[in-house]
Amino acid sequence: MKHPWYSSILPWVLPVLLVTSWQIFSQAGAISPRVLPSPLSVIESGIRLTKTGELPLHLAESFKRAASGLVIGGLLGFLFGLFNGLSDWARSLFDSSVQMIRNVPHLAMIPLVILWFGIGESAKLFLIVTGVFFPIYINTLHGIRSVDPRLIEMGRVYGLGPFELFQKIILPGALPSILVGLRYALGVMWLTLIVAETIASDNGIGFMTMNARDFLQTDVVLLGIMLYALLGKLADSLTRLLERWLLRWNPVYR
């Protein structure tokens, strides 16, 4: 299917229109810079903070937090999903308990987490790990359970051993669902990161925005919010690319 020429421009029309009119209204003095600074001044403060080295530092800290939480929580969720998806007794032992815990919003645990871990790095990590764990767990389990049983039967007829069966049929069959879980987990990861960094922190984007609020630097607050939007979009685009490459056999992803 050939896309019309405007299909790659179309998604950008609304954001560009919005930012342009925002700049025009700010410049005309219709919006007070206290309430909403102009886009240009947000960019300016971004450049200023980059030059002082503050912004790269906060970005790096936030990224480190997000990534380590994602890796630990994602790996745990994947392994648990795998285990419960492949073994009937493990599923009946663990799954209903996991589903029960899943229904507690992980941010509701913040008071408890602070009591347990204090307000240090481990509390933030713990929150991100619990947030990321469930979407990956559920989608891995679901992916494995919904692999076409005829393909597994075919594998058995052709004498594949348990490892080959897993590597050639079960894992690739579950992959589309696992990737959906990953994309969902990324959303939860950003959300948790923002909340965790605004509670108590001395670095990271969340700290930067909370700090700027104390000094009434609306432009820096806005910069922080925009950074979250950009990082979220970036992570989502990367997962889409990963999807396109890993699922290139599937006509839906081409």
Next chain:
Amino acid sequence: MIALEESTPRTKTAIRQNPAVELEGVGKRFGAKAVLDGVNLEIVPGEMLAIVGRSGCGKSTLLRLMVGLESASEGSIRIGGAPLRGPNREARLMFQDAALLPWQTVLENVALAASRTPDRREEARQALQLVGLEERAKEWPAILSGGQRQRVALARALASKASVLLLDEPLGALDALTRLEMQKLIEEIWLREKFTAVLVTHDVEEAVALADRVLVMEDGRIIAEIRTNLSRPRNRSSVEFITLREKLLGWVMNGAKDGGGG
């Protein structure tokens, strides 16, 4: 079991050393329901046997038993004289849908069945050549037509060098023209490779066109056996062909009560 014709000799010389498949008093129950009941069957090495019957008569279960996907509730299955336990390494089953792995290329799908040696890709390529799809080797199964997918599945079965090929309505989902092409292809390859073939189908004409011997099944039992000793390739409009087809159709339609006027 009623043998209607006994004109061909019982044994046929096999070029390959194929094992005979023998079933003795085989029964299969799922819960209280008996799907197969006292099936006795001897499959001669190198023969093409067809099993026809209405859906639910137990013919697919019979194949699943022979390939070792299920075990018999009673009776015994012997492959080359040795009782079958677990998966049957001599036999390959071809399903109604091709059951190709969508995440592997056509060649990788075929190579899955080839021997575990460095030249498995070469073996797979040769098998693809047999079914005339070698130039599609690098493509994903998703873009192939239904007939092409079944040809890949056939190539996969051939690449495994199994001596017994079990075909579970492999052409059931194809359109009429593709069916005819596939029937011709299967016959050609079978004549060349001389494996033992068991074809389960509900298409009586397909059975007469391909098989040396046709069994009719009803309610888990074999109710009739017909030998088709027509010369190959078979002329579907010849009197002998039509007579056999009608006779078989009678058995399938009317069952054991009034055996098809035969």
